[in-house]
Amino acid sequence: MTDKNERLQKVIAQSGLTSRRKAEGYITDGKVKVNGQVVTELGTKVAPSDTIEVDGIPVEKEEFVYYMLYKPRGVISSVKDEKGRKVVTDLLAEIPERVYPVGRLDYDSSGILLLTNDGEFANMLMHPKYEVDKVYVAKVKGLPSKTDLAQLKKGVKEGQDILKAVNYNVLSVDKKKDSMLLELTLREGKNRHVRRMMEGLGYPVEKLKRESYGILTLDGLQPGKYRALTPKEIKQMRNLALKL
Structure with a gap:
């Protein structure tokens, strides 16, 4: 029993x-x-x-709910903002439960953001020891060399942090516009991780989007829209974190 x-x-x-x-x-x-x-x-x-x-x-006992939002640029990853700017929960205003973002995407970034009222689930996905992959696509100013790109996996020191990517892939190079499109896989989620990491190498990020989070992708979602995770997806995300 x-x-x-x-x-x-x-x-x-x-x-x-x-x-x-x-x-x-x-x-x-x-x-x-x-x-x-x-x-x-x-x-x-x-x-x-x-x-x-x-x-x-x-203490009100709510049923746990799990949502995936395609966060657009210009929205704060929080439940409130002292400056009165739009926050992600404004985009889920019709949901009766109180949900909170799992981690953050900065104001100028877009892509997958999970929201839930299950604190244990959120902590599991945010903690670096669980090593859940998050894939970003970044447009950077400049053309990083192979040596610069290799440094991403070794780690870029920025302030008190060592910022790393688990993997990277060059998607395209535009020599005329002096820019590169990079796919970056992270397992940690330090504040403004990708932007600080690339700026530390001398290649500021012009545009940033989180394309996937674990097994979840943006397929079928438009910016500003959301959907509930399926029971299978919730189980898969838990199993991914726990390495089951």
């Missing part, structure tokens, strides 16, 4: 109310109640039928 009870801090984090680490702090500080009783012990397990409150706020 399967035990459907789960750790309290995990249930709180999955609700989207706060992170698991902060949830643990709420528990040890005596700010969490289960069925009206204060619980302070980490690791306490709760059943789906239990009522949970965090600092007086009821």
